[in-house]
């Protein structure tokens with residue numbers, strides 16, 4: 110079954126709004142005929158002054174370190190990660206929205222407040238929620254009130270956008286509930302992009318399965334688009350890639366000069382050259398006519414359809430890294446499906462120039478990806494991967510700088526796709542969001558600390574980096590593991 114109808118609010122918010130509407134309103138002025146002694150309040154109006162306070166702004170402005178302090182109750186209550194989450198959400202809201210909330214801000218503010226309501230509700234059910242109880246109740250009332258003030262602008266926005274376009278926009282924004290705890294769509298996407306959507310945005314905004322995942326048809330469209338983009342990226346400059354001399358005859362470089370070049374380009378951290386493809390210079394195959402072949406080879410019991418250049422001095426070493434990577438993942442209990450692999454002889458343009466006839470220098474020109482997975486089962490590994498990891502923004506560098514870990518990361522993307530295709534596709538155009546209920550920090554920061562900066566890039570990178578860590582026996586905190594599972598991260602058998 111498919112469902113297109115989505116609403117901006119979530120169920121929690123709507124329940125609360127309905128709740129409020131069904132209660133008699135507290136009137137500002139009591140009937141004049143009823144006289145009371147000074148200081149005596151009408152029944153039901155006792156909490157009036159408290160409700161007048163702008164909790165949302167007061168709280169964030171003055172009590173960043175001691176949430177709820179402003180309500181005039183004793184402050185030293187347990188400030189748990191859950192309390193910090195609520196505090197951060199309030200501060201985030203107030204930091205982003207001030208004054209009248211207009212245009213798209215009405216939509217984003219509504220989302221932010223609904224997220225806050227969800228977390229208030231969650232915190233209320235926690236042990237510390239009992240202690241913070243009345244403060245949470247008051248905050249919630251203010252949030253609901255704030256939501257009500259935004260509603261007319263949101264309705265105006267929907268009407269001016271048009272029902273169908275708005276419906277597509279909201280469908281695009283939607284992620285299945287289990288993922289929505291850790292991820293969202295980027296804020297910069299505009300409703301107007303869905304008036305006449307591209308093939309990709311069309312697929313992302315079509316009706317979904319009941320589960321909130323993309324349909325088969327939408328997935329097929331996305332995969333075709335991704336494939337096209339990846340191929341352009343990997344092979345768009347193919348003619349320009351390779352090793353050449355600039356004012357230097359490569360066939361005239363002496364073995365001693367090549368040795369000197371390899372020595373001089375050695376990385377201090379790995380002890381290997383940062384230009385592994387220079388091996389072709391040493392072997393005298395730099396300028397050989399290309400001889401690309403495709404053969405099925407075995408990598409730890411997995412059939413790999415390998416495309417390589419027989420004149421590439423490094424293909425065998427690189428394939429050795431692939432075999433080791435498959436063994437590493439399989440050894441940790443992951444099931445790796447057969448795949449196609451291209452090991453380009455170069456993958457980037459590299460030139461040697463000589464300034465004074467003795468000193469040679471290496472220059473890098475056009476480049477392609479270090480390593481890339483393209484759905485459904487294709488992997489590309491640049492010649493520069495051999496013992497030459499990128500700097501330490503990912504786990505690869507820490508776990509195994511030989512290049513094996515880089516390939517395990519790509520196997521992570523591939524296995525994510527083969528084992529959870531619908532989740533993999535539905536995570537297109539998503540980013541990490543929300544807060545860690547274990548630490549209170551933003552979930553992106555949490556992942557950066559507990560996994561890697563690279564893994565905090567987006568949900569798919571989180572899956573690939575955690576997969577890599579698991580393949581090397583690393584363990585992760587519960588909330589990171591929960592996100593990995595929610596995103597469809599491969600299970601260890």
Ligand SMILES: [Zn+2]
Nearest residue numbers: 518522570573
């Ligand atoms: Zn990746």
